[in-house]
Amino acid sequence: GNSVTQMEGPVTLSEEAFLTINCTYTATGYPSLFWYVQYPGEGLQLLLKATKADDKGSNKGFEATYRKETTSFHLEKGSVQVSDSAVYFCALRSSGGGADGLTFGKGTHLIIQP
Amino acid sequence: DAGVIQSPRHEVTEMGQEVTLRCKPISGHNSLFWYRQTMMRGLELLIYFNNNVPIDDSGMPEDRFSAKMPNASFSTLKIQPSEPRDSAVYFCASSSTRIGGDTQYFGPGTRLTVL
Numbered sequence: 001g002n003s004v005t006q007m008e009g010p011v012t013l014s015e016e017a018f019l020t021i022n023c024t025y026t027a028t029g030y031p032s033l034f035w036y037v038q039y040p041g042e043g044l045q046l047l048l049k050a051t052k053a054d055d056k057g058s059n060k061g062f063e064a065t066y067r068k069e070t071t072s073f074h075l076e077k078g079s080v081q082v083s084d085s086a087v088y089f090c091a092l093r094s095s096g097g098g099a100d101g102l103t104f105g106k107g108t109h110l111i112i113q114p
Numbered sequence: 115d116a117g118v119i120q121s122p123r124h125e126v127t128e129m130g131q132e133v134t135l136r137c138k139p140i141s142g143h144n145s146l147f148w149y150r151q152t153m154m155r156g157l158e159l160l161i162y163f164n165n166n167v168p169i170d171d172s173g174m175p176e177d178r179f180s181a182k183m184p185n186a187s188f189s190t191l192k193i194q195p196s197e198p199r200d201s202a203v204y205f206c207a208s209s210s211t212r213i214g215g216d217t218q219y220f221g222p223g224t225r226l227t228v229l
Contacts, residue, residue, distance in 0.1 A: 032216050043118075043205055043220040044157075051216070089157065093216055101147055101159035101170065102218060 002027045006090045006105035013080055014113055021075040021108045023064075023090035031092040033057075033066055033073040034102065038087045047075075047088070085112045116140070118221035120206050126227045132194040135224045138187055139208030147207040147218060148181055148191050157205075163189065164211070196228045
């Protein structure tokens with residue numbers, strides 16, 4: 001079956017530090033890959049996505065590249081801000097037509113200190 | 115545009131009571147998903163509908179859980195009878211396959227506490 005593995009944290013960084021959150025996956029075929037962010041007390045918001053190998057998703061300074069050879073989709077940001085403090089979820093959706101549910105990693109709690 | 119709407123936002127009930135969670139998807143979306151979030155198990159897919167038809171309910175934990183989607187703009191998730199281990203945050207999400215999108219948009223969640 002499908003699975004997503006990500007570092008759980010908490011990850012604590014200082015403002016303006018470089019961020020990497022690792023994510024690897026197991027799936028058949030060519031899944032779509034996502035990063036969602038959850039701020040305290042809120043639902044999940046899509047941060048970025050990539051639907052095929054070598055695609056790079058980007059948004060709000062965050063980036064992630066779909067690496068099929070290493071089955072990875074690591075999230076990066078060059079300079080984090082206090083407002084980036086949240087829980088980040090890596091997820092995949094199986095390939096094929098129609099809608100399928102997402103398989104999520106356990107989430108990484110990111111804390112940015114001023 | 116209104117996002118996914120869930121009600122209630124918070125629900126506290128006693129063991130054995132019936133609980134009904136409600137969801138209104140984004141207008142025009144034809145797929146709807148129910149997820150549960152707990153500290154121990156993270157985010158789990160419970161069930162999803164496509165064009166109001168349940169497609170995969172293999173994530174529904176027990177017969178105590180049931181979900182319906184009587185029309186394109188409304189879905190319910192019912193727990194009867196509720197148990198303390200059902201305490202979690204329940205999210206509803208919707209997406210559209212008609213326009214080729216696979217992005218799921220999440221509601222704010224219902225925090226359920228069963229005493």
